Amino acid sequence: MARAKKGTISVENFRGMLRLRLPRPWFNGKKKWFSLNLPDTPDNQKIARAKANLMENDFIYERFDFTLEKYKLTTAEPEPEISLSDLFFNYLKFKEKTLARSSMKNLISVHNKLLAMPENVLKNPNLVRSWLLEHNTQNQAKKDLCQIKACCSWAFDEDLINNNPFEKVKKIKGISTDEDPDPFTIQERNIIIQAFNEFCPHYYNFVRFLFFTGCRPSEGAGLKWENIDFLSKQIIFVEAIVEGHHKDDTKTHKKRLFPINQQLMEILENQPKIKNTVFFSEKEQNINLNNFTRRSWSRIFKDIQVRKRGPYHCRHTFITLCLDQGIPIQQVAKWVGNSPQMILKHYAGLTRSSVPEL
Structure with a gap:
């Protein structure tokens, strides 16, 4: 599907289903999606575009219903239901085209740790931070958390999530390592x-x-x-x-x-x-x-x-x-x-x- 012009509604395919993405200025700069509960087919794309045109016209003539009752659309979740481990796997596939062997090995290690975390931990960024500190050295936990933050930042830019839940998580301080200068005489x-x-x-x-x-x-x-x-x-x-x-x-x-x-x-x-x-x-x-x-x-x-x-x-x-x-x-x-x-x-x-x- 072609990218929508700035200030207009775009029709998107998300996991095989159609949804509308509304312009951020309509909602004070926040991302907003609406699910149409329709499979992505040529006929349904026409329906989706018609819905989008109706909403755009109502906005222009100042009769847009921000409650969405008029349009009988279901608001999508603020964040698509995708686990942190699945999100990181997508990030892994994205990075494998550009990263060196050793760097990919590090990312795979982070993904394996996410798979090992209990489900309740994965849903709470602060618990993820605590889990990393408990199961790794402090320096390794710092590196892993940075990779997870980078993954969520990428996912936000790709519109896979509505915000980066790790953005405000407290950083982990590193300690002196073998690469810190400590020269011999x-x-x-x-x-x-x-x-x-x-x-x-x-x-x-x-x-x-x-x-x-x-x-x-x-x-x-x-x-x-x-x-x-x-x-x-x-x-x-x-x-x-x-x-x-x-x-x-x-x-x-x-x-x-x-x-x-x-x-x-x-x-x-x-x-x-x-x-x-x-x-x-x-x-x-x-x-x-x-x-x-x-x-x-x-x-x-x-x-x-x-x-x-x-x-x-x-x-x-x-x-x-x-x-x-x-x-x-x-x-x-x-x-x-x-x-x-x-x-x-x-x-x-x-x-x-x-x-x-x-």
């Missing part, structure tokens, strides 16, 4: 690198590469030899390994160039070229970062006197040390694939420059 970095050289030499070059480029671990794991230009001495970060699967893209969806200094050249020249990816697991497969963190990275920290943080802190360390050396924020941002605003917000306060003697 130079001494700690060197101890970690030496420990890998002694106890886990297979990943020695990989760990050094993370520390000396500040790349995201997924980008380091996904780096291919074809994206290293030894002639111009540049690395092209254009892909990643996410959950063991190759992804032809980076987190920011932008490729970036990184200069190869002598330190990096030594790492790359000493890395065996037995696969198309530069770094690989001990079984010569794509590096699964979860396995690497659990089996190799965590094991190293049992033998050294350094407070444990995750591999992502190699990136934090590189950025912080660059700022300590006085490298402009714009240049650091370009190297690591962040915006200067993000660098300033999260890292500028972590530099360790000593106070000058005035």
